[in-house]
Amino acid sequence: MHPLRRWWHETAGGLPATFWYLWAGILINRAGAFAMLFLSLYLTDERGASEALAGMVVGAYGAGGAVGVLLGGVLTDRWGRRATLLVAHLTTAGLMVALALSTHLVLIAVLAALVGVVHSMPSPAFVAAIVDLVPEPRRSRAFNLQFWAFNLGMAVASLLAGVLAEASFLALFLVDAAATLATAGVIAWKVPETLRGTSTPSPAARAEAPAALSASAPPSGPAAPRRARRPGLLTALTDRIFLTFVGLTFVLAVLSMQTSTIMPLAMRADGLSPSAYGLVVALGGALIVLGQLFVPRLIDRHRKHVVLAASTGLMALGFGVLTIADELAVYLGAAVVWTIGSMLAAPPNAQINADLAPPELRGRYQSVFYLTFPAASFVAPTLGGVSLQYLGSAHWLIVGGLGLVAAAGHLLAGPPRERRVAALRRSMAYGRADRTEAEDRVPAV
Missing domain, CATH: 1.20.1250.20 (MFS general substrate transporter like domains)
Structure with missing residues (x-):
């Protein structure tokens, strides 16, 4: 080929x-x-x-x-x-x-x-x-x-x-x-409707699947049956593994928001013009447009949490460099580093978010995940402005350190996430098998 x-x-x-x-x-x-x-x-x-x-x-x-x-x-x-x-x-x-x-x-x-x-x-x-x-x-x-x-x-x-x-x-x-x-x-x-009926998780995967999924399955053993709780938005809001991932994504969003909230103020303090800021932003956008299509070949052979740790670490490094930035060239070089980090993070971040969501709750899980971005758009300028005013260039050390903590968090949280995803996949596979077996038992008319 x-x-x-x-x-x-x-x-x-x-x-x-x-x-x-x-x-x-x-x-x-x-x-x-x-x-x-x-x-x-x-x-x-x-x-x-x-x-x-x-x-x-x-x-x-x-x-x-x-x-x-x-x-x-x-x-x-x-x-x-x-x-x-x-x-x-x-x-x-x-x-x-x-x-x-x-x-x-x-x-x-x-x-x-x-x-x-x-x-x-x-x-x-x-x-x-x-x-x-x-x-x-x-x-x-x-x-x-x-x-x-x-x-x-x-x-x-x-x-x-x-x-x-x-x-x-x-x-x-x-x-x-x-x-x-x-x-x-x-x-x-x-675009047709893609929402289809979902299946009940199997007992084999119940121990590792989200609590609400196991609550929705019929009980077994001598214990008295309890009223099944219908999974909803609360399921996503109480799923600890998912919320850990959401929290790490929030840190990533806070780092990303620095470019549009705090960095312009820092560049102005360094005596750089608005056109210089526009050039830094344009460079990041150009790198994404020209280079994003090459990312899958770079990351597909690696485990997702390792890719996210590396990408978050690159973003931490890029923003941390701004501690010593006082010229446009340094800002441009740092922008290359943090933009590559954001490019590498995008596919696995979205895929993990999708993999962690039970099929019948995909929309609700996505909505909780996407809350990180308006939250970051509030936190980044509010706390970042105070930090820059009172700490000066040390603000970027804090931002870089926060990114390194998130990178370590991905390495620690990765294995439990993978076990959860595997349990959900087994759950769906057993559900499909049970449904097929039930259909086979229906006599032909």
């Missing part, structure tokens, strides 16, 4: 057609999701809001996002993936049009909060649908492509947003609404 064809097969081959329609929907959605990037500027320049009020409205959007990921997870498991995606995108398009035409600041604040809710709802549904569609051996490449599409779309959005904002804020919101409608059209046309 030709080397280029072999590389493409290893990077993107063997994925179902429906995955590519989901991928296209993510790309279109991200490329058109630029209106909220300029929300604060729109409020101050077009609507006469003060900076404090603009900050509160943007905060309302962020708070809505935290609600949206939980709501999206519950609806993904109850309504289905396709229905949740369609409702979220169609509602978003309508709210964008309403935002474009609204002039009262109170109404704009309410609409911004609602947009935050529906903007975040699709994330659990997208990932749950990918897990439904893609066999486990190929999920790493699927999540790698998802991360690539997200970043490619964000790069396009950043370019388009500046042009549209200078021309017309009305156009900014309306084009965003049109892109959202286009995503809904792709989903309605080409």
